[in-house]
Amino acid sequence: MAASKFEYTQAEEIRDVFAKHGVRYLFLGKSGAILLGYPDTTQDTDLFVDKTPENCAALAIAIEELGFALTDPQRAEVLRGKDFIQLKDGPFDLDLVFAPDGIERFADAWGRRVEVEGFAVCHPVDIIASKQAANRAKDRESLPRLRAFLDYWRARGGS
């Protein structure tokens, strides 16, 4: 596992390095909800990444620049956009999700994305949809509060 928790400065690094390499990504899961203002705790940083070959190539370069050392086979898996890749040996724990449960296509989620201080974040509706589809015990536990947050977020002007 990573040596320390995920810090704001590391999120900024993701944002800046991914922008530099033109990586199309979205914060997903609880980490995405937290960026939108949802008060909760998590260990996981989940990124939903566009699975096009160009984007996967840019992603491989970007994550190595962030300090994740990839072996050749691991890099090959990133390049082909394996559906789920979990990196736990870098500066922070990072899950790369190319086909999240409950979201049909990256382009759709990208179209609905919310920008928060330059971070690209899945719309809360997509975050809820993916948790609903994943249907793990931890998801079922968090869904009622996430739905309440969606109502609150919309009432405050979120669309």
Add this chain to the structure above:
Amino acid sequence: MRSGLSEHALHRHVADLEVRHGRLPWLHPVDSYGSEAPHLEAVVCHPVALRSGAPRSAEVPKRLVTHQRGDDTLRDVSDVPSNSGGDDLASEWRSEFEAAARRPLRVRFRYAFVHTYKPVLDDVGYRSFDTMADYRAWCEQELPSWLGYGR
């Protein structure tokens, strides 16, 4: 001289905190580097789950596997009564959302991301799956159920 964990501010104030807020859930030593620690996720995210007067519909968070301080076993605390009363769930959440909205993102980050060891899940530096279904099946089969990754 560095102080020991038992002299930590949090540990010094446990008794006061429990008088004020009811019983605190604790992480078992196997989950927190060999010593007990307050289960911050349970306290911060789901305080209502510990309340005896809170509504207990299917919508209310049910699972909080945690540990009672000084006890060597893990258990589900969703039925553990607390002395903290029974406010309306929605208004409680709303006030939490409002409090969060008043904090800058950088501050929210500081309290939102935690770092604890998750057995099995954290034991290798890299893993990958061809499909999400494969990953979910792996979680079901390999991870301790109390981590909550099962269906």
